[in-house]
Amino acid sequence: MENPILELREVTKRFGGVIAVNRCSLSLAPGRIYGLIGPNGSGKTTLFNCITGLEAREEGEVRFKGERIDGLKPHQVARRGIGRTFQVIRIFPELTALENLLVVTWFPFDLALRRARELLEMVTLDRLQNEYAGNLSYGQQKLLEFARVLMMDPELVLLDEPAAGVNRTLLNELLQAIRNLRAQGKTIFIVEHDMKVIMDLSEKIFVLNYGEKIAEGLPETIQTDERVMEAYFGR
Numbered sequence: 001m002e003n004p005i006l007e008l009r010e011v012t013k014r015f016g017g018v019i020a021v022n023r024c025s026l027s028l029a030p031g032r033i034y035g036l037i038g039p040n041g042s043g044k045t046t047l048f049n050c051i052t053g054l055e056a057r058e059e060g061e062v063r064f065k066g067e068r069i070d071g072l073k074p075h076q077v078a079r080r081g082i083g084r085t086f087q088v089i090r091i092f093p094e095l096t097a098l099e100n101l102l103v104v105t106w107f108p109f110d111l112a113l114r115r116a117r118e119l120l121e122m123v124t125l126d127r128l129q130n131e132y133a134g135n136l137s138y139g140q141q142k143l144l145e146f147a148r149v150l151m152m153d154p155e156l157v158l159l160d161e162p163a164a165g166v167n168r169t170l171l172n173e174l175l176q177a178i179r180n181l182r183a184q185g186k187t188i189f190i191v192e193h194d195m196k197v198i199m200d201l202s203e204k205i206f207v208l209n210y211g212e213k214i215a216e217g218l219p220e221t222i223q224t225d226e227r228v229m230e231a232y233f234g235r
Contacts, residue, residue, distance in 0.1 A: 003066065005030040005156055005187050006051070011060035011070075013043075013050055013211075020046040022211040023060070030155070033178065033188045035202035035219075037195075039231055043211040044191045045087060048158050052084050053077040064156070083154035087161045089141050093134025097125055097144055100133050105151045112151070119147040122180065124173050139170035146174065156187045163194045175201065199223065207231065 004027040013021040021043045028034055036044050049055035051062055053074040062070040069077055092100050101116035102109075120126045123143040128136065133144060142162065149157060159178070163171055178188055178201060192198045198205065199219040207215040207222060209231040215222060222228055 002029045004028055004063075005065055006189070007061075007063040008047075008051070009061040009063070011047070011050055011057050011062060013046055013055055013057050019211050021050060021057070021208075024208070024211070024213050025060075026206050026213060026216065028156070028187055028189060030187050031182065031185045032203045033182050033201050034190065035198040035205040036189065036191045036208065037193075037198055037205060037222075038208035042208040042231075044208055045160055046211075047208065048084060048160055048189075048191065051077075051158065052082060078152060078154070081153075081155040082158065083149035083152060083156070084158035085142075085145050085149055085160055085162060087164070089138075089145050091133045091141055091145055091148070093132065095133055096130050097133055097136065098129040100144055101148050101151050104148055115151060115153075116147075119150050123147045123177055137170075139166040142166055143170060143174060143177075146177065150181075154186070156189065157181060159188065159190045159192075161191060161193065163192055163197045171197075 006028040008024055008026050010023045010025055011021055012023055024047060038044055046055060050057045053072050057070055061068055064080055064082060069080060097120060098116055101119060102112055105112045120129050123146060125140060125143055133141060136144060162174060166174060181188055190198060202219055205219055205222045206213055207228050214227045214231060215225045
């Protein structure tokens with residue numbers, strides 16, 4: 001059996017008396033696309049935060065390529081090979097699109113410049129490389145943030161609501177870029193409310209409800225799972 005690139009073992013996170021993530025265990029094999037779904041407030045973003053070091057879990061383990069990373073700071077997790085985007089776009093509006101990519105790398109400048117231009121071309125922003133990021137459309141800013149995450153060449157990419165607010169043309173470009181990543185052997189883990197996007201992209205889906213993993217499986221299995229239907233729509 002293939003060794004997992006990411007493994008969560010009984011991860012728990014509380015905020016006061018509220019259990020945001022409750023003994024969640026899951027495993028991702030390398031080179032595949034995974035989805036994470038659940039109703040609003042089910043703990044999806046909190047789980048991403050526990051993986052990337054933005055939130056400290058109370059219990060359980062987070063392992064990346066077999067080594068524990070729970071307890072590491074976000075920049076240490078990033079250096080290990082995990083990149084992520086956020087629900088709220090985090091770009092530098094006063095910098096150009098190209099500069100937004102260059103500021104997040106410690107590669108030698110010539111190498112960084114070449115990689116930045118390649119990534120901007122991949123997300124179809126190459127003609128806008130000298131445009132201030134604040135002048136880009138919302139969808140273009142999402143593509144820019146996605147490209148910036150890839151600057152460090154992560155092995156695992158976490159995408160939090162990548163399709164939200166993106167028009168159909170730019171969304172198709174983003175989805176193709178995600179599929180290209182998988183073709184390069186990268187592992188992608190996506191939180192997304194757009195069910196068509198998540199079902200079309202994902203090879204396996206995990207479902208959270210009230211912080212607990214209630215189901216996992218192939219997209220076609222999840223679509224007909226009674227526990228998932230109840231979580232979303234009630235009885």
